[in-house]
Amino acid sequence: MREVVITDIQYRMTMTAIWSLGRKGIPITAVAFEKTKPYERLGFFSKYVTQQEIIPGPEQSKQAFINQLAAIGSRILERTGECPVLIVPRTQTHECIVQYSELIKPYFEYHLVCHENLERANNTFLLSEVAGDVNVPFPETTWLKENETIQSLANRLTYPVVVKYRFAERLTLKPEQRYRIIDNANDFVAAYSNMHAIQSSPLVQRYVTGSGFGVSCVFDASHEPTAIFCHKRLREYPVSGGPSTLCESIWDDRMVRYAVDLLKALNWRGFAMVEFKGEIGGDVYLMEINPRFWGSMMLSLQAGCDMPFAYYKSVQRLSTAHQGQISFGNRYQLGVRMQFILQDFLATVCNIRKRPMGLLSYFSHLLSPSTKDGLLSFSDPRPGIKYIMNAFLHRQ
Structure with missing residues (x-):
C-alpha cells in the first residue's frame, strides 16, 4: 500500500x-x-x-x-x-x-492545481472574471479607480459593503481579519485606507445576507470530480464571519453545479472548497474558493464522504470513470452536524443578545448523539485533548 x-x-x-x-x-x-x-x-x-x-x-x-x-x-x-x-x-x-x-x-x-490557476482562485478580482465566464453569480464588485481618492470611492457606494483583500491567502492574517463589513462612508475611509496600506487596491463588494454554504470537492488529474460534499454553516466564530463552529451536511444541486463549473474552468486538480452565501431556493452568490483544506473538512468524513481517501485513490489512478450527470448527493448522510465545542460556545455567547435561547441550542447539540465533535475522538484522543489544552495554556 x-x-x-x-x-x-x-x-x-x-x-x-x-x-x-x-x-x-x-x-x-x-x-x-x-x-x-x-x-x-x-x-x-x-x-x-x-x-x-x-x-x-x-x-x-x-x-x-x-x-x-x-x-x-x-x-x-x-x-x-x-x-x-x-x-x-x-x-x-x-x-x-x-x-x-x-x-x-x-x-x-x-494532484495540485498549476500556479496560474491557483492565482486566479486566490485573486478575488480574477475569480470574479472566471465566475462571469461560467455564469456563477458573484456580488457586485468595485475598487479604487485610477486617479480616484478613497473619499470619492466612499461617496459612490451604497452601504453596507464588504472590503476584501485581492490576495487574502498571501497575508498572515486570521480569516476574520481578511475583510471588513462597513456601514457608512466615514468608517469606510478609515478601514479602506488601512487595508490599502497592507495590500493595495482591496475590492469592495455589495454585502450579501443569508447563510453560508460550502461545496467541497476533490478533482483528479483529468479535472473531473471524484468526491463532492456540501455543508451549511449554522454558527461561526468570530460571528462576523469566521470558520464554522457548528455545521450540517446538506446537498444542493444548484451550488454543486456552480462549484463544478467554476473549478473545471480553472482546470482544477486536488482539493478545493467553494464558498457561497444566500439561501437555498433563493439567491446565492460566490464568495471565494479555498484552494486548500478547510476548517469544517472533518464533517465530510463524519458524514461518510471520505475526501482524503478519494484523493489518495485518484492520485494512484484508481478512481472510476464518471458517466453522465454528477450524482454524488446520495453518497453520504445528510443532516449530520459537527461542533467545535470551545469555538461554538464563544459563538453562542457572542450571539446571546440576538438569540437568548442560544445556550439551550448549544448544550442540546453538545449532548446530542447525532452531533459529532470536530476533533475529539475516542479511538485517537490525544490530538483533540492537546488542541483543547493548547487553547487554555497557550492563548495569545
Whole structure:
C-alpha cells in the first residue's frame, strides 16, 4: 500500500486526512516545520502517524524546504519501491511545491492545481472574471479607480459593503481579519485606507445576507470530480464571519453545479472548497474558493464522504470513470452536524443578545448523539485533548 506524506500538520483540519488514511492502515509520515512549537504539531500526537519529520518551512527557506521534502520522498521511494502520495493542506506550501515541481515530482505522486490557476482562485478580482465566464453569480464588485481618492470611492457606494483583500491567502492574517463589513462612508475611509496600506487596491463588494454554504470537492488529474460534499454553516466564530463552529451536511444541486463549473474552468486538480452565501431556493452568490483544506473538512468524513481517501485513490489512478450527470448527493448522510465545542460556545455567547435561547441550542447539540465533535475522538484522543489544552495554556 502506497505511503502518504502530509505537510502542515499543525492545523486541526489535517487530522481529517490522518484519521481517514490511518484507519485504513496506510503508513503516514507527518511533516512539521521548524518554526512551529512542539505543542502546535497536532498531527504528531496521533497514533496513526508512523513517522515524524521536522524540516524548514517555505517561509523560512523555500530551497531548504524543497530539498528536505524531496529527501523524505527519496527515502520512502528507496525503501518501498513506490513514490509516496503527497498531501498539502495549506496554500503557501502548495505554491512553493508547484514552483519547484521539477525537484519534487520524481519523489511523490500528487494532484495540485498549476500556479496560474491557483492565482486566479486566490485573486478575488480574477475569480470574479472566471465566475462571469461560467455564469456563477458573484456580488457586485468595485475598487479604487485610477486617479480616484478613497473619499470619492466612499461617496459612490451604497452601504453596507464588504472590503476584501485581492490576495487574502498571501497575508498572515486570521480569516476574520481578511475583510471588513462597513456601514457608512466615514468608517469606510478609515478601514479602506488601512487595508490599502497592507495590500493595495482591496475590492469592495455589495454585502450579501443569508447563510453560508460550502461545496467541497476533490478533482483528479483529468479535472473531473471524484468526491463532492456540501455543508451549511449554522454558527461561526468570530460571528462576523469566521470558520464554522457548528455545521450540517446538506446537498444542493444548484451550488454543486456552480462549484463544478467554476473549478473545471480553472482546470482544477486536488482539493478545493467553494464558498457561497444566500439561501437555498433563493439567491446565492460566490464568495471565494479555498484552494486548500478547510476548517469544517472533518464533517465530510463524519458524514461518510471520505475526501482524503478519494484523493489518495485518484492520485494512484484508481478512481472510476464518471458517466453522465454528477450524482454524488446520495453518497453520504445528510443532516449530520459537527461542533467545535470551545469555538461554538464563544459563538453562542457572542450571539446571546440576538438569540437568548442560544445556550439551550448549544448544550442540546453538545449532548446530542447525532452531533459529532470536530476533533475529539475516542479511538485517537490525544490530538483533540492537546488542541483543547493548547487553547487554555497557550492563548495569545
